[in-house]
Amino acid sequence: MARILLEGLTKSFKDKAAVHDLTLEVADGEFMIIVGPSGCGKSTTLRMLAGFEAPTSGRIWIGDRIVNDVAPKDRDVAMVFQNYALFPHMTVEKNLSFGMKVRGEPKLAIKKQVAEVAELLGIDPLLDHKPAELSGGERQRVALGRAMLRRPKAFLLDEPLSNLDAALRTQMRFELKRIHAQFPVTTVYVTHDQIEAMTMGDRIALLNRGRLQQLATPEVLYSEPANLFAAGFVGSPKMNLVTAEVKSGPASPIIRFLSCDIPVNGTVGSVVESLNHNQVVVGFRPEEVLPCRPDEKGTGITSGTVELIEPLGSETHVSVRVGDELLTCKFPARAGLEVGSAVNLAIDITRMKVFDQETGERLG
Amino acid sequence: MSMSTTPEDLRPSSDGHSRRWMTRNLRRKVLINVTLALLGALFLLPLLWLVFAALNPHATATLSAPRLSMANFRTALQAGAGGAILNSLYLAAIATLVATVFSTLAGYVLSRRHIPFKGPILIVVLFLSGLPVALLLIPIFEIYVKLGWINSPFYTALVLGATSVPFAIWLLKNFIDQVPRDFEEAAAIEGSNSLQVLLRVVVPLIMPGILVSAILTFINAWGAFLIPLVLDANPSDTPGSIGIYNFLSANYQVHYGPLAAYGILFSIPVIVLYLISSRWLTGGFSFAGGIRG
Amino acid sequence: MTVLTGTVVDGTAPPVIETKRDTRFNPSTLIWLAPAAVLVLGLFVAPMGYAIYLGFTNLELLGVHAQNYSFTGLSNLSRMVHDPVFWSSVKLTLIFVIGSGIIAQTLLGLILALLGQRANIVVRASVGSMIVLAWVLPEICVAFIWYSFSQSGGLLSHLIGNPSDDLLSTVPLLIVCIANTWRGTAFSMLVLSAGLRNVPQEVDEAAQLEGASYWKRLLKVTLPIMRPTLMINMLLITLSTMADFTLIYAMTQGGPGNETAILPVYMYIEAFQFNALGYGTTIALALVVIAALLSIIYIRQLRPELRRAV
Numbered sequence: 018m019a020r021i022l023l024e025g026l027t028k029s030f031k032d033k034a035a036v037h038d039l040t041l042e043v044a045d046g047e048f049m050i051i052v053g054p055s056g057c058g059k060s061t062t063l064r065m066l067a068g069f070e071a072p073t074s075g076r077i078w079i080g081d082r083i084v085n086d087v088a089p090k091d092r093d094v095a096m097v098f099q100n101y102a103l104f105p106h107m108t109v110e111k112n113l114s115f116g117m118k119v120r121g122e123p124k125l126a127i128k129k130q131v132a133e134v135a136e137l138l139g140i141d142p143l144l145d146h147k148p149a150e151l152s153g154g155e156r157q158r159v160a161l162g163r164a165m166l167r168r169p170k171a172f173l174l175d176e177p178l179s180n181l182d183a184a185l186r187t188q189m190r191f192e193l194k195r196i197h198a199q200f201p202v203t204t205v206y207v208t209h210d211q212i213e214a215m216t217m218g219d220r221i222a223l224l225n226r227g228r229l230q231q232l233a234t235p236e237v238l239y240s241e242p243a244n245l246f247a248a249g250f251v252g253s254p255k256m257n258l259v260t261a262e263v264k265s266g267p268a269s270p271i272i273r274f275l276s277c278d279i280p281v282n283g284t285v286g287s288v289v290e291s292l293n294h295n296q297v298v299v300g301f302r303p304e305e306v307l308p309c310r311p312d313e314k315g316t317g318i319t320s321g322t323v324e325l326i327e328p329l330g331s332e333t334h335v336s337v338r339v340g341d342e343l344l345t346c347k348f349p350a351r352a353g354l355e356v357g358s359a360v361n362l363a364i365d366i367t368r369m370k371v372f373d374q375e376t377g378e379r380l381g
Numbered sequence: 382m383s384m385s386t387t388p389e390d391l392r393p394s395s396d397g398h399s400r401r402w403m404t405r406n407l408r409r410k411v412l413i414n415v416t417l418a419l420l421g422a423l424f425l426l427p428l429l430w431l432v433f434a435a436l437n438p439h440a441t442a443t444l445s446a447p448r449l450s451m452a453n454f455r456t457a458l459q460a461g462a463g464g465a466i467l468n469s470l471y472l473a474a475i476a477t478l479v480a481t482v483f484s485t486l487a488g489y490v491l492s493r494r495h496i497p498f499k500g501p502i503l504i505v506v507l508f509l510s511g512l513p514v515a516l517l518l519i520p521i522f523e524i525y526v527k528l529g530w531i532n533s534p535f536y537t538a539l540v541l542g543a544t545s546v547p548f549a550i551w552l553l554k555n556f557i558d559q560v561p562r563d564f565e566e567a568a569a570i571e572g573s574n575s576l577q578v579l580l581r582v583v584v585p586l587i588m589p590g591i592l593v594s595a596i597l598t599f600i601n602a603w604g605a606f607l608i609p610l611v612l613d614a615n616p617s618d619t620p621g622s623i624g625i626y627n628f629l630s631a632n633y634q635v636h637y638g639p640l641a642a643y644g645i646l647f648s649i650p651v652i653v654l655y656l657i658s659s660r661w662l663t664g665g666f667s668f669a670g671g672i673r674g
Numbered sequence: 675m676t677v678l679t680g681t682v683v684d685g686t687a688p689p690v691i692e693t694k695r696d697t698r699f700n701p702s703t704l705i706w707l708a709p710a711a712v713l714v715l716g717l718f719v720a721p722m723g724y725a726i727y728l729g730f731t732n733l734e735l736l737g738v739h740a741q742n743y744s745f746t747g748l749s750n751l752s753r754m755v756h757d758p759v760f761w762s763s764v765k766l767t768l769i770f771v772i773g774s775g776i777i778a779q780t781l782l783g784l785i786l787a788l789l790g791q792r793a794n795i796v797v798r799a800s801v802g803s804m805i806v807l808a809w810v811l812p813e814i815c816v817a818f819i820w821y822s823f824s825q826s827g828g829l830l831s832h833l834i835g836n837p838s839d840d841l842l843s844t845v846p847l848l849i850v851c852i853a854n855t856w857r858g859t860a861f862s863m864l865v866l867s868a869g870l871r872n873v874p875q876e877v878d879e880a881a882q883l884e885g886a887s888y889w890k891r892l893l894k895v896t897l898p899i900m901r902p903t904l905m906i907n908m909l910l911i912t913l914s915t916m917a918d919f920t921l922i923y924a925m926t927q928g929g930p931g932n933e934t935a936i937l938p939v940y941m942y943i944e945a946f947q948f949n950a951l952g953y954g955t956t957i958a959l960a961l962v963v964i965a966a967l968l969s970i971i972y973i974r975q976l977r978p979e980l981r982r983a984v
Contacts, residue, residue, distance in 0.1 A: 086399050096879075100874075102879065103880075106898045413792050417789040426829075428804070428808065443828060483709040486706045486707070487707050511965070512962065516722065517722065518958070519725065519951050519954055519955045520720075520728055544717075544718075546710055546714055604920070606923075607920065622812060622814040644812075
């Protein structure tokens with residue numbers, strides 16, 4: 018078990034950078050998730066960690082040694098590939114014991130450990146079968162078992178759940194977390210699914226176009242996104258992002274949007290004031306918008322027309338048109354609304370976020 | 382973050398790999414390429430000799446620098462190379478035409494239509510393509526003698542075509558299997574009958590397969606030796622392959638130069654075909670554009 | 675080559691794009707099949723049957739029995755079994771096929787494929803075309819080249835330092851084997867290259883992460899995955915080498931003596947030089963039987979993969 022450190026990692030193809038100056042540390046035993054949309058460089062990063070791609074510059078540490086020049090077979094890491102990469106000509110048992118045999122471990126030990134891991138993962142009845150005869154979920158567990166038997170310094174998982182159906186995916190998320198709790202090996206997990214990231218990670222590294230957007234725990238990523246991209250990527254339904262105008266007010270700058278005028282105080286106020294353009298983006302999550310009585314007053318009150326209602330049982334997603342914008346709101350229940358009816362909304366401005374429209378950085 | 386004590390040449394330079402790794406990697410690459418090149422040279426040597434010997438009026442059985450003259454070619458032509466090559470052309474052309482047309486028709490229906498016992502038929506066809514032709518030689522000889530078809534280039538060519546048909550059917554059938562039926566169905570809906578569908582829609586699509594089959598058949602028939610040897614004893618019908626053999630064994634001393642020239646003349650058509658086909662085939666054949674819309 | 679090497683690798687059967695529309699038998703189909711069927715039946719199947727009969731007759735090329743030949747029961751068979759040249763011929767055929775075909779060509783083809791996989795693209799392309807050129811060259815030319823090389827004063831004798839050595843007389847089988855290997859390696863190289871490309875890169879990477887060295891990966895992962903390709907390759911080499919006439923006949927006519935008389939050559943000699951067409955057919959039948967036996971061995975090796983692919 019070891020910690021992993023990526024220092025200034027860059028990978029360029031021709032003149033395009035797939036990964037740009039990535040610095041990331043994964044603590045010993047931590048379950049780190051690298052998440053981002055397609056093409057953000059997450060798989061490339063993982064492959065550089067494994068040793069199948071050479072970084073253009075930067076250093077990779079596994080434990081306390083630099084492994085840039087160490088061949089994949091000597092890095093002491095295990096990987097679960099997206100397509101499992103099981104040896105098609107070998108039985109499950111041979112697949113599992115392959116690594117240990119290669120490393121010359123004694124037969125009895127191999128047999129015992131293979132049996133243990135197979136039982137842990139529920140694949141012991143499948144030991145004599147070939148990969149072709151297994152279902153997707155079973156194959157994935159064999160791939161996992163093979164990685165576990167490696168007893169590596171770190172686990173690398175490349176979108177392991179993306180080829181499974183939804184029900185199986187949920188089940189496997191739970192199992193992976195359970196296994197990690199039982200065997201806390203340093204893990205780097207790559208996915209494009211933000212739900213997997215949020216539910217499984219100790220910490221999340223959010224990547225976009227090769228650059229690290231934010232590195233934080235799921236809670237922090239959700240409640241304190243560092244920029245527009247992070248705000249929009251995490252959370253379902255997505256955060257409402259509305260352009261707003263900055264005006265000067267008597268005591269402090271005022272941000273105006275959706276016919277609300279919201280004074281901004283303190284440090285945030287001065288930052289907003291010092292912007293050399295007067296447009297910002299305001300963000301608030303669907304659950305931070307609630308219906309209110311028509312006569313309520315206060316900052317952050319606005320009204321609009323209901324366009325779409327999606328009842329999900331325990332909650333209802335309502336799309337409300339306010340002026341030019343379409344807001345997504347999460348209401349606790351049906352709240353007696355119909356499409357086309359008018360509704361009054363109260364936005365929780367204490368949890369509202371302000372972003373610089375040009376840089377995307379969060380201001381407050 | 383602890384700084385490990387990595388020696389200077391192992392620490393990564395600004396481009397991701399240490400100097401020691403780079404040299405080791407370079408050495409491995411050089412080794413692989415040099416070995417491959419050496420093996421290639423071994424294969425090249427005999428070919429080189431052939432070319433040099435053909436150009437060298439004083440050619441010997443060892444490799445020597447040519448003194449560049451076309452004299453050998455003239456000698457070869459005088460010895461009948463031209464006629465023999467034309468005979469080869471005739472044999473190969475007829476064989477290829479017959480085999481390709483017949484096999485395309487058969488391959489098409491075997492791929493598209495329902496035929497009773499199709500499975501066993503295909504297996505039989507596959508096995509026939511592996512059958513040693515030597516078995517058929519004597520019986521066909523006897524049959525041809527009885528039919529009076531002996532010593533005829535045409536009927537000899539038929540045999541050459543027939544021996545290529547099983548493999549050609551297998552090749553074409555599998556090739557046509559890969560072609561989506563959508564095109565034919567679209568044409569059928571527009572009212573074309575089967576033959577029109579075949580000619581106007583299918584053949585253009587499977588042209589690469591047809592060409593591969595035709596080229597393989599041609600090359601096979603071009604180099605044929607035993608079958609023409611047995612079935613056609615007419616000296617005027619002698620194809621190039623037998624012509625070279627006769628030339629080789631005719632004189633007491635082997636005339637390396639003219640023989641090499643003869644060999645090269647005889648090889649040129651086949652080599653040209655190979656060059657054309659390999660560039661053509663790697664040009665790709667895709668159906669991608671035609672299906673949607 | 676996709677026909678032969680598109681075999682299953684990742685353990686799942688290739689999807690069959692099968693839209694069976696018309697399951698009724700359309701009589702017009704017969705017309706389309708007819709030309710090929712007539713040709714195959716007439717010039718393949720019928721002669722095969724005729725051969726099975728002829729092999730047991732005393733048919734001759736010239737003379738009394740050219741016209742009036744009769745069924746002679748098992749006398750040809752008996753003659754063959756007691757014919758030392760026949761048995762020597764069988765042995766030579768097996769040596770020729772196994773030595774220069776299965777072992778030499780497969781090994782060399784594999785080495786070339788493996789090297790080519792990691793070599794510079796220009797080197798790979800140029801070496802590849804030279805090797806394929808050797809294959810495309812008409813067989814008679816190959817025979818001539820190696821005949822010349824192995825004469826006294828030829829290139830080979832120069833190389834081994836004894837220019838006056840007539841290698842074709844001293845080690846004829848070896849020379850013939852070398853010539854055949856030179857000619858045929860291209861096929862193995864192409865087939866095995868394609869087979870190598872079909873090994874999923876991820877599987878090799880997974881093996882690397884398990885700590886396996888290059889050779890271990892080659893022996894335990896790459897080659898086993900390529901087994902069906904290797905088997906098909908060897909089967910095809912066997913069938914074509916076993917039936918080869920031109921190369922050996924043109925170089926040695928089966929000689930000196932009968933030292934290089936593999937079965938097809940021996941058949942020709944008996945039939946057309948010694949007049950015994952019937953007996954020659956018997957030899958040809960023996961050749962086919964041996965070929966069939968060897969094929970069965972290969973097919974058994976392939977059976978699990980075949981069931982999935984076909």
